[in-house]
Amino acid sequence: MSSPLVARHSWFEATARSRVAGLLDAGSFQEILPPAESQPSPHLASLDLPGAFDDGVVIGCGQLSGKAVFVAAQEGQFMGGAVGEIHGAKIVGLLRRAALEKPAAVLFLVDSGGVRLHEANAGLIAISEIMRAVLDARAAGVPVLALVGGSCGAFGGMGIVAKLCSAIIISEEGRLALSGPEVIETVAGVEEFDSKDRALVWRVTGGKHRYLMGDCAVLVEDDIPAFRAGASEFLAKWQEPAPSVANLRVTQQILENRLAAYASYRDGLQVWAALGVAEPEAVPLLDRDSLVALKEGLPT
Amino acid sequence: METLDFRFDSAPVSRAADPALCGVVGSGNLEILVQSGDLPNACQVRIKTAARGFGDTWRAVLDAFATTHPAGGTRIAINDMGATPAVVTLRLAQALAEYQGGAQ
Numbered sequence A: 001m002s003s004p005l006v007a008r009h010s011w012f013e014a015t016a017r018s019r020v021a022g023l024l025d026a027g028s029f030q031e032i033l034p035p036a037e038s039q040p041s042p043h044l045a046s047l048d049l050p051g052a053f054d055d056g057v058v059i060g061c062g063q064l065s066g067k068a069v070f071v072a073a074q075e076g077q078f079m080g081g082a083v084g085e086i087h088g089a090k091i092v093g094l095l096r097r098a099a100l101e102k103p104a105a106v107l108f109l110v111d112s113g114g115v116r117l118h119e120a121n122a123g124l125i126a127i128s129e130i131m132r133a134v135l136d137a138r139a140a141g142v143p144v145l146a147l148v149g150g151s152c153g154a155f156g157g158m159g160i161v162a163k164l165c166s167a168i169i170i171s172e173e174g175r176l177a178l179s180g181p182e183v184i185e186t187v188a189g190v191e192e193f194d195s196k197d198r199a200l201v202w203r204v205t206g207g208k209h210r211y212l213m214g215d216c217a218v219l220v221e222d223d224i225p226a227f228r229a230g231a232s233e234f235l236a237k238w239q240e241p242a243p244s245v246a247n248l249r250v251t252q253q254i255l256e257n258r259l260a261a262y263a264s265y266r267d268g269l270q271v272w273a274a275l276g277v278a279e280p281e282a283v284p285l286l287d288r289d290s291l292v293a294l295k296e297g298l299p300t
Numbered sequence B: 001m002e003t004l005d006f007r008f009d010s011a012p013v014s015r016a017a018d019p020a021l022c023g024v025v026g027s028g029n030l031e032i033l034v035q036s037g038d039l040p041n042a043c044q045v046r047i048k049t050a051a052r053g054f055g056d057t058w059r060a061v062l063d064a065f066a067t068t069h070p071a072g073g074t075r076i077a078i079n080d081m082g083a084t085p086a087v088v089t090l091r092l093a094q095a096l097a098e099y100q101g102g103a104q
Helices: A016-023 A042-046 A085-101 A117-139 A157-164 A181-188 A198-205 A207-212 A224-237 A245-262 A268-275 A280-285 A288-296 B055-068 B085-099
Strands: A030-032 A057-064 A067-074 A105-110 A144-148 A167-171 A218-220 B002-009 B020-023 B030-036 B042-049 B074-080
Touching: A016 A057, A016 A067, A016 A105, A016 A224, A030 A085, A042 A117, A057 A085, A057 A224, A067 A085, A085 A105, A085 A117, A105 A157, A105 A224, A117 A144, A117 A157, A144 A157, A144 A224, A167 A207, A167 A224, A181 A198, A198 A207, A198 A268, A198 A280, A207 A218, A207 A268, A207 A280, A207 A288, A218 A224, A218 A288, A245 A268, A268 A280, B002 B055, B020 B085, B030 B085, B042 B055, B055 B085, B074 B085
Parallel strands: A067 A105, A105 A144, A144 A167, A167 A218, B042 B074
Antiparallel strands: A030 A057, A057 A067, B002 B042, B020 B030, B030 B074
């Protein structure tokens, strides 16, 4: 990595609150429903489990490089960042307010395994409401930027939500997929996917793979200032496109082409070779800048 | 889960950031919310903990904290996911420092 360990403020290791504090302009964050005013989950209490005052998500308003933004940050350390009823309602409320007030962007700091299974249908409904609210905010012209680099990645329903956002900024440590590795192994067996093979997990779901595949717009170092710079630079040149069926058809065709080209492959290594990477086995060891240069040199 | 309520005598503390939050409800960790209370010479604590049967340990850790730190006039709410006494003591000191206006 290019910066020395001591000088880095790891996004992966940080709590949701310290990510927000380091991401926004210093002192600009104003929390909505702070811990003393919000309510821990009644569903967890009825299962005899301790809740968190903020139900695992921090929401509010602030500034990024002088522009007004809204922020939602999931806390991966609490219940795997999973979405329960209150957690989801806070995010939905923020996104709906964004559609009305039109800040420069909503920054969505995703760190979640998906639905909070303890809350069953309430969690599932919450995720679907988040999906609709993301699309409504975008339709109102407000970009929603997903920032993925936490220990829980973006999986399950939150993997879908991340892909519904305008764009994703990810670090090498970040992961993005639908079913998590353990889920796939449980359902389809260890021959299908060995979730204990961490290197394989990252070659299939990790930030570098997602960036090479074009699933994520920006790859940054695992560093809070790097996420800040990445988000700020991305938004400076981003114009939220008007939603159109034609664009959806183009995206659908790209996905179908991808499926046809790579569906039989078992590992990121095979996909990278097919993308034209000369030495796919070297990819996991490349630093961020080298990987970005590699992607820019790939045939399109 | 077990809910525990305690009250300790403690010297009054000056407050700058009210409320103050510290920690996360993760495995082996806890979150502590410090708010101003009604009794200037006492610290009221409510704990919700995933680990049952540790009331005596909580009492001992909190009593030592209220004796060695000025924590009077506060109401402390804790959500615990099995933090050890050492972690609890550290987080209490962090939360109180935050409440008094110091950085964590």
